[in-house]
Amino acid sequence: MADKKRILFVCLGNICRSPAAEGIMNHLIEQEKLTAEFKIDSAGLYGGHAGELPDRRMRIHASKRGYDLTHRSRPVKPSDFDDCDVIVAMDNNNYSSLKNLAPTIEAEKKIVRMIDYIHSFPYQHSVPDPYYEGAEGFELVLDMLEEGCRNLLESLKEGS
Numbered sequence: 001m002a003d004k005k006r007i008l009f010v011c012l013g014n015i016c017r018s019p020a021a022e023g024i025m026n027h028l029i030e031q032e033k034l035t036a037e038f039k040i041d042s043a044g045l046y047g048g049h050a051g052e053l054p055d056r057r058m059r060i061h062a063s064k065r066g067y068d069l070t071h072r073s074r075p076v077k078p079s080d081f082d083d084c085d086v087i088v089a090m091d092n093n094n095y096s097s098l099k100n101l102a103p104t105i106e107a108e109k110k111i112v113r114m115i116d117y118i119h120s121f122p123y124q125h126s127v128p129d130p131y132y133e134g135a136e137g138f139e140l141v142l143d144m145l146e147e148g149c150r151n152l153l154e155s156l157k158e159g160s
């Protein structure tokens, strides 16, 4: 069987947005019986939360939708650019930081923006950081990520 397609979701702290995206995408690939074809991971550009579970608020909001978030925060590492096939930035700062870290042109080409897979939130230019927001900020992020993950998975299935 061909190697699994590896998707890495990246945000700043790796405790809110990217582990939520990882949980949603894992849920989708399980539903669609695609676990043999995809490997999902997440990481952060700021390592200050390394080893932590996702933010408690995000775990609570996600669990109400059926997502169990168990990832432990870790920083992006140089080997990610080799190991992953698609690297998904949650916002434009994440995107610029990843572009700066990419060791090769080939690695740079792997980096995409999550917002480019989200079409129902025209006033949003990125997946917004919910860390300093209330409950509605976490719900918005989950709404956006559910749409983005579905569209991203469709595009990767088509492109396989």
Ligand code: 4NP
Residues within 6 Å of the ligand: 011, 012, 013, 014, 015, 016, 017, 018, 046, 048, 129, 130, 131
């Ligand atoms: P995330 O949210 O990037 O979606 O995980 C954040 C979490 C923590 C911090 C910033 C953003 N922080 O600065 O500690």
